[in-house]
Amino acid sequence: MTSPLFEIPAAQQQAIGVTTTSATRKSLKPELSVQGKLQWAENEQTHIHPRAKGWVEKLYVDVEGEAVNKGDPLYQVYAPDLVVAQDDYLQLLDSLQQVGSAEKQTSFKNRGRKRLKLLGMTDEQIERLERTKETRYTVDYFAPQSGFVSALNIQEGMYIVPEQSVMTISGEQSLWLMLDIPQRYSALIKSGQMVHVASNTVQGHWMGHVDYVYPEIDEASQTLRARVPLSVSSDTLAVGSWLNAHVELPKLPATLVVPVSSLIQVAKQNRVVVKSSDHEFAVRAVKVGQMVGDEVQILSGLDAGEEVVTNGQFMLDSEASLRGLLPEQSAVMPMNQHQHGGAHD
Secondary structure, three states: OOOOOEEOOHHHHHHHOOEEEEOEEEOOOOEEEEEEEEEEOHHHEEEEOOOOOEEEEEEOOOOOOOEEOOOOEEEEEEOHHHHHHHHHHHHHHHHHHHOOOHHHHHHHHHHHHHHHHHOOOOHHHHHHHHHHOOOOOOEEEEOOOOEEEEEEOOOOOOEEOOOOOOEEEEOOOOEEEEEEEEHHHOOOOOOOOEEEEEOOOOOOEEEEEOOEEEEEEEOOOOEEEEEEEEOOOOOOOOOOOEEEEEEEOOOOOOEEEEEHHHOEEEOOEEEEEEEOOOOEEEEEEOEEEEEEOOEEEEEEOOOOOOEEEEEOHHHHHHHHHHOOOOOOHHHOOOOOHHHOOOOOO
């Protein structure tokens, strides 16, 4: 690789404190520390919708965050359509003897039961209706799963409709940590990578694995979202809190590596100053890869063993500029936006 050479006397080099190091070939292992926000696991959530229009007569859940078990009553509703459906079912039961065959009786009865179930009644409630022959004007609705009430959108006396989500139940031990990954690391984040999690306010250490990397970069923050399921109770870590996460990234393929301190970064070019002999230097355009700690990958523009200036390079770069010896723009090998930056964020 050739670039225009320029001479700098030894005395001048000593005055500006020129130091150098060799470009070496090695494999770097990135370290990524980011923050993530804790949220309910959406795949463990149940959104509760009423099956019939009506009025909330009683609310068994007082506040968001309340724990419920599967089968616990959530709210009691007066729904005119459900009252009519119960009356119709009782009339059907009274008239079954007139239907004919036992097969037809069973068919009519099953259709009546199905109508009640579609309106939200349980098997136990229907059996009680069959047994007592009494229409219930208010009916309880029950929790379909155990967990915590993560959203409560109703109050006693409120009129509710099927289109409305009246509450949400989230799993007891199922939370998601949503990581904000800097764009420069987007190509390195993969499903299955281990994540170590800690809190600034709660003692303890938790581990999880990336199970999904979202495909779109957030334009405002220039970050990529990655999801980490955590088996931890919301009693231990509060939903909505920010946690510290360390992602275990794989080693990078072996490439030439130089100290970050040797790199000169300008708007449209990355370059280094190469020491060709005791008194001769050249400014070289380079293409860089990942920065890890105080080292950076050099993907092209240097050969192994070449000496790069690690101190005084900016003075030498200015001298080359004054002499018109900087690399041409056509020789520039720009760095991809996602590839630069420090190792810790």
